[in-house]
Amino acid sequence: MARGGQGLARVAVVVRAGAAPLWWCGAFAAGVGVLVPGLTGRRIGVMAGAVLFLVAAAVVTYGSRKRYTALAAAAARAGKHDVLQDRAVTVRNWRRGHRWWLLLAFVAALVSSFAVPAAGGMLLAGLGTGLRLKAAWLGRRERAGDALLWVRVDWLGAHGGRPAGKAVKVYRSTGIAAGDAAPGGARRRTDALV
Structure with missing residues (x-):
């Protein structure tokens, strides 16, 4: 980066990056899990899974909101030498950094089906849903403030990190039209032109 510019990744994109893989892994694991009777039986497994889905989605959706709100309120304007990372690059970096965790979570969800059918998969799907809802909440904040929120790439770390983790000191902001990702x-x- 020339002249002190920083690489910046969209906060909402980092949050949303794990939503699709978690949801699809969870849905597939739950579907396979329903085929296994398990120790508890399918009915109990699916009911327990539904509760886990709702709890996981709520915890992820509402978790760390104060931290996100504080960082957004104190956001500094991005400089002209800052480099805005493409959405695809941000998503790819997050997924590469977390691929082994995703695989491990998927395998654990499948194995847990022998005890409680579908519950582990529904838990993963709930985590993915929660991330999607949190990204949507961030999008509403961005539209209301008419500014997109960005985080320094080096603060995210090698694995794509957490956009509201301890390493993150402050967000940067740009106009609503910056970058290739919507709020x-x-x-x-x-x-299309009509």
Whole structure:
């Protein structure tokens, strides 16, 4: 980075990066888990899984909101020499950094089906849903403040890190049109001319 610029990744994109793999791994593991009767039986397994899904989604959605809010309120304007990381690069870095954890969680969800069918998979799906809801909440904050939130890449660490972790000191902000991701971290849609 020339002249003191920093590499910046979108906060909402980092949050959202794990949502799809966790949800799909969880859905697949739950589907396979239903085929196994397990120690508790399918009905109890699915009911326990539903509770785990709801609890996991709520905990992830509402967890660390005060920290995100404080960092967003104190966000400094991004400098002209800062480099905005593409959405695809941010997602790829997060998924590469967490691929072994995702694989381990998937295997654990499958193995747990022999005890409590589908519960482990539904827990993973709940975590993914919670991340998607948290990213949507960040998107609403970004739209309300008319500014996108960014975090320094080096503060995220080698594995994509946590965008509200202890290493993160302050967010940077840009105009709502900056970068290639919409508020909330989704791909920016280009409307066709009518």
